[in-house]
Amino acid sequence: MTSATQIEAEVEAEVEVARPRARRINGEGIVELLALPVLVVIVFLGYLWWRDSAHLDAIESSSLNWAAVRVQTWQHIRLTLVSAAIVVWVAVPLGIALTRRGLRRAAPVVVAVANAGQAAPSIGLIVLLFIWLPSWSGFWVSVLALTLYGVLPVLRNTITGLQGVDPDLVEAARGIGMSAPSTLRRVELPLALPVIMSGVRTSLVLIVGTATLATFVGGGGLGETLNTGITLFRFSVMVSAALLVALLALVVEWFGRVLELVLRPRGI
């Protein structure tokens, strides 16, 4: 009778096994997630302490004065958010369109072109646009360049994400009577969302980093102080600006990760 009781025990075990409750993130995950902001805050406080106690000459103090830095930080954030918003607005619908029956064949071509475009150096793109569009403000030229740069990761991931949805699920949705737009909205997009958000995160990081170059075309941003430091050869200014930019970039990246986590549908 051992085999019979063994089978019964297995059946029991299979049913009672604690299949984990579907949570977005567990205890360890939260600790990991909070590690970065804590680190950033510590470094920033360290910077403030240095700034207070350091001996800066006239030029350095004027470059690093808080009003200017605050304005530039805000410009930098604006550049990032505006560009990111436009990227999502353009790349996601385009990605959706390229996975629908009509345009499916065009998808690899479009992605290949975008890929080739990525080979263009960011500084080259910004400068070219600047020279080519003299009537545009520095801000908008930068936004255009950042948007062009940020489209590829989101486009590619939207396509991959949608293609990765189990076709059986799509068939099940149509099979029980959901219309095509409804299936897209309620089944395909939610299931593709993790991959799409990963692309948005990559794009955000790309954009915030490239936004440092906006200074070269008058777009503002923390790159300005950095540039001042380099041209005037003041190390403290250079390092300060570099540090602040790096911290901002890390915060934006962290924000992207949080967004990814929050928007991920439960149960996946």
Add this chain to the structure above:
Amino acid sequence: MTSTNTVADETPATAAGSVSGAEIRLDGVTKRYPGQREPAVGELSLTIPAGEIVMFVGPSGCGKTTSLKMINRLIEPTSGSITIDGEDIRKQSADDLRRQIGYVIQGGSLFPHMTVGRNIALVPRLLGWDRAETRQRVDDLLDLVGLDPDAYRDRYPRELSGGQQQRVGVARGLAADPPVILMDEPFGAVDPITRQRLQDELLAIQRELHKTIVCVTHDIDEAIKLGDRILILKEHAEIAQYDTPDAILAAPADEFVEDFVGSGAALKQLSLSRVTDVELSRRTTARVGELTSEVILRAQENGDNAVVILDERNRAVAWRFLRQLRRHEKVVGGDRESLVTVDQRATLNDALDTMLVSGHGGAIVCGDRDRYLGVIDFHAVTDFIEQVGEA
């Protein structure tokens, strides 16, 4: 689409009450794919009576799944027509049609990002049922498929085992109370024990509801067990035989059918006889909470060495030996899920399988909603087979 109330004769499925299924008629249905010389489905014509389970079986690639999918227009026929309850299915939009047909596929295909409750509620909500109605329906259906509504309503599919997911899939198919249900290998993705349970569950549900169910399977034994009629298809969906399981086993139409059904037709007869054909024995039962000492006394008077434990709804929750009972002062409940039982409409084949697993030399028999009916003994089965052999 109105549901029919005709009671077809001969088939046992409709004997117990009114039919809520609808008749399906296929007329010269053909499906040709561009670039292929032979059609995938060639001029298929048949009538599926209302309220019956018809199993589509055949070798891989014979067109059974294609034929199934043409009924809810997931695949459009190249020529021919299909009517449900007399109406051509092309009259309404495909989306509207599908909302009136249940669709259950292998693995359940539950949407992982929605809870069990929301998955089941999908079609009713699409049809505009109000929230209260829908919620009640979801709970009723979960109960019908043997899952505790309070425990499972808000869980996500990935928290469920394969068998549980499949049950939810069936519940989803039944949600809007459609007259027709299409199933594509619904029990293929689970282990044999769970598959038997799910098959029993389907038979029990059909006893209550009498839907028209069209089910594709590659397993001839499953077809014999579940089907009121079996459609055996050859290549290009050519009909080899379309008849009741009895008729097919007694008189296979040609060599193809003989081969497909397999040898040992005599043993296959085990698959035709149901548990209810055999007399069930009564064993000592006890309710959760009774004093163990009293129960043991009762059992010893009856000459039983084990007791079937029932809950408030007369469902069997455990089958314990006396020495196990003695460990507690009062009778303790058990996990219904882990108790192996067999449905009253299950085949003797299943009964023997279950007996091997139960460890008691017999199997607990359940009726509607898992109610305890009795125990089927090994001796009873062997006696029955001898009688049938002598007949």
Add this chain to the structure above:
Amino acid sequence: MWDFVRDRRAEIFYDAWQHTYLVVLAVVAATVVAVAIAVIVTRIPRLAAPANALSAIGLTIPALALVGLLLPVLALGSTLAFVAVAFYAVMPVLRNAVVGLQGVDATLLESARGMGMGELATLARIRIPLAWPVILAGVRTSTQMSMGIAAIASYALGPGLGGFIFTGLAQNGGKNAMNYALVGTIGIVVMALILDGLLLALGRATISKGVR
């Protein structure tokens, strides 16, 4: 624009060559470092998470910021450019190398050990060749990225076509501003595509047919 190119042909080729040479050198150095780190990380799995975290942080630091951080330490010129480019080049290769090495089927490694292969031999003859396609994909990404970063490093007087771009910027409004910027940008794109093609060919040549 073509007259412009013709007139400055020598200068353009020279800068293009310098640019490419810098990137190739940096990527090669970065690959060696990255693979070495990856090997260590796969030996000590606990280091995997911090390694990935550091890699992610490294990639987040904007290129210009890195230049700013390095300037106090290194002088303007090619050394700084090399270090900056190499720093970023490590990240994609490291990430891919870790994934690639960890992705080698454990049963294969066990067979190798069972046959008597030592650690180093297993590494050289099994793990790296099997992880190579993934590593190479990382190298391709790294190379493309590095072409762009080298352009930024030109700001700190690094060699290469970036110089053309900055000249164009400085001369904005002038007759040749657009030409300078265009030549710089397109030149980099062309060289990037050529390098990518070469890497693809390298892949074809070095990845055994059984793995492709």
